[in-house]
Amino acid sequence: MGFGERFPRWSSAIIGVAQLLLTAAIIGLEVGSAYIDLAHGTIWVGFWAGIIFIKTVLMMLFITCCCRGRCCATYVFLWTIISGVLACVVIYFDQIFINDLCKCYLGDQLCCAVRGIESFRTNYSAVFEDCAQAIRDGTISSKVCPSRPYDKLKLIQAQLGCAVGMLITCGIYVVIYIFACLGICFGHD
Template identity: 85%
Template sequence: MGFSERFPRWTSAIIGLAQLALTAAIVGLEVGSVYIDLAHGTIWVGFWAGVIFIKTLLLMLFITCCCRGRCCATYVLIWTILSGALACVMIYFDQIFINDLCKCYLGDQLCCAVRGIESYRANFSAIFDECGQAITQGTISSKICPSIPYAKLKLIKAQLGCAVGMLITCAIYVVIYLFACLGICFGHD
């Protein structure tokens, strides 16, 4: 019995569809989070991890229908491990931001000036003037996070849950791959 017979087609289809839903949710939640506040409580992990997640899920769906061999499954395994590692990174950053919604990695000047999308429509020049005055007066640390973006909290928690889900789907694929490689059959003699 070959590898493709021991590696059920339906498992990669279910994992691929689950990863599709999780990736769409992760990227969508990141868009919502960035809209609320562009700099605070984010490092845009949903965007840069989403690129890898998309490639992984497309490969997962590809091996469901087109390439059932061990070589293709191994290539997907490598991408799945990378996606699992990025899911761990996302969990790490989301946990940091849940504990500190004002966390900003852009430096004091940018953290002061960069806020939510709505603030740029209303008073972009006023924000720059305020930050410029704070820099000259040496009071920039009080202006870094003028208001805590509590609206982001539920989005970050949801993204954390999706990242955990992505990690679980990656782990399931690795286990199924190992079972198929070791010759453990799924209902076949």
């Protein structure tokens, strides 16, 4: 019995669809989080990790329908490991931001000036002038996080849950792949 028979098509289909939904949720939650506050409580991990997640999902769905051989499954295995590591990175940063919603990696000047998308449309010149005055006065550190973006908390928590789900689906694929490589069958004689 070949690798294709030991590696069930239904498993990669279910994992692929689950990863597709989780990837869409992670990216969508990052969009919502960035809209609320572009600088605080984010490092935009959902966007840059999402690029790798999309590649993994596409390859997972590709091996479901088209390439059932060991070579393709091994390629997806490597991408799945990378996605699992990035899911851990998303979990790490989400946990940091859940504990400190004012965390900002952009430096004091940008952390003061960059707020939610709405601030760019309403009165950004006042925000910019307030930050410039704080720089001149040497009080910029007090203006870095003028208000805690509590609206982001639920989005970050949801993204954390989706990242855990992505890590679990990656782990399941790794186990199924190893079983298929070792010749453990899934219901075949």
